[in-house]
Amino acid sequence: MPLLDRGRRIVAGYERLDSAEPRDRRRLIDAAEQAKEYSDLLSYRVKGTKRQQREEGAWVGLVPFGLHIVNKRTRKLSHDPGPWRIVLLIYRAAANGVSTRTIAKRFNFAGIPSPSGRQWRAGMVQKIIHHPVYEGLQVEAAEGNSRVSRPYRNRHGQRVSVLDEGVEPIPAGLVRSARLTVSGRVQRGTGARKAKHLLAGLVRCAGCGGSMASTGESYRCGRVAAGAHCPAPAMALVAKLDAFVTESFLSRLDSGDSEDDLLGVVAKSWNALSRPRETEAAREALDALKEAEGARERLLRDRQAGLYEGADLLFYELHDEAKRDLEAAQERVSVHAAHVVDISFLLDSVCLQETWDAADLPMRRDLLRLAVARVTVRKAPRPGAKFVGEERVAVEWLTEA
Structure with a gap:
């Protein structure tokens, strides 16, 4: 044991064992190894059970707001009438x-209790809008530090429903409209949320690192606009900054070659923008391939750990099935990989300029975001100084982010 090797002393009060006693040392080591084996086996079984439950569409974990488990055996979900009406209100309001x-604010004013029983917050509303369960989909934890759940895919790369038979999810069109509106890509009505400037959401203040608000004819440090402090608040005229970033964008694409990583990023982004259905199908194929590879690796690790000892026939049956799934997933990926993305118009300076000139503001915003991650603006050296983009602006490309 590492602790004993470093000279640490371990005392087990209930068993009356002390690592300082030579006769107790082996008993402590054996007990620790047995506990580790039991813990590993228990963890493996729990993970396997949850994986199987997800495959079958059983809900694992706490039940989301607006839903309840209708059958304890299948753990399928159905509407909880009162809270479900609140969920519908959220999606409809966001879509509008x-x-x-x-x-x-409206829910708090009306006295409607939140999922936590306390005051509603914008983050709670946004989490409901983006949660896949309201589409009727099984979920799993996202990778990294993200707290947002993502749709679960079975070993064939397919999404799994968690709703009981006859239970309808939020309509797909309403879900899409609400999410796009909340993310700022689609605007509804005539409210102030409508993006009126090319770089809205991309510009950052170098003084504090916060976003810059587009107000009137200028981009201003968002902290200062909100009445907070910034050590070096940046400000730039909309016309000047838009023109500089546009020229940087057009020049950057025009100078690219076949070895330029940014062109690969642009191609993928343009494919997702112009062919959303094909892009989603390709993503599903890649997810299926990843799951099939993982399933085969888990099977081989389990056999190496001795879990199939004395059950060779079962192992080979499962191995053949995993191999077939892997080959089918590879075939799906190869089919989608055969589609070539045509971005030639983005690489020809004349065509790109013509496309830019003919595009409306939403299209220009989308084109710019194919390559630009963020734009950072520094404070002018003195009041009234002439705007020099090369000295005050840093354009960060997606390959650098």
């Missing part, structure tokens, strides 16, 4: 352009 903060 009402901000998540306004939705929360």
Whole structure:
């Protein structure tokens, strides 16, 4: 044991064992190894059970707001009538352009209890809007530090329903409209949320690192606009900054070659923007391939750990099935990989300029975001100084982010 090797002393009060006693040392080591084996086996069984439950569409974990488990055996979900009406209100309001903060304020004013039983917050509303369960989909934890759940895919790369038979999810069109509106890509009504400037959401203040608000004819440090402090608040005229970033974008693409990583990023982004259905199908194929590879690796690790000892026939049956799934997933990926993305118009300076000139503001915003991650603006050296983009602006490309 590492602790004993470093000279640490271990005392087990209940068993009356002391690592300082030579006769107790082996008993402590054996007990620790047995406990580790039991813990590993228990963890393996729990993970396997949860994986199987997800495959079958059984809900694992706490039940989301607005739903309840209708059958304890299948653990399928159904509407909880009262809270479900609140969920519908959230999606409809968001789709109509009402901000998540306004939705929360209205619920609090009306005395509607939140999922936690306390005050509603914008984050709660946004979490409900983006949660896959309201589409009727099984979920799993996202990778990394993200707290947002993502749709679960079975070993064939397919999404799994968690709703009981006859239970309808939020309509797909309403879900899409609400999410796009909340993310700012689609605007509803005539509210102030409508993006009126090319770089809205991309510009950052170098003084504090916060976003810059587009107000009137200028981009200003968002902290200062909100009445807070910034050590070096940046400000730039909309026309000047838009023109500089546009020129940087057009020049950057025009100077690219076949070895430029940014062109690969642009191709993927343009494919997702112009062919959403094909892009989703390709993503599902890649997810299926990843799951099939993982299933085969888990099977081989389990056999190496001795879990199939004395059951060779079962192992080979499962191995053949995993191999077939892997080959089918590879075939799906190869089919989608055969589609070539045509971005030639983005690489020809004349075509790109013509496309840019003919595009409306939403299209220009989408084109710019194919390559630009963020734009950072520094404070002018003195009041009234001439705007020099090369000295005050840093354009960060997606390959650098």
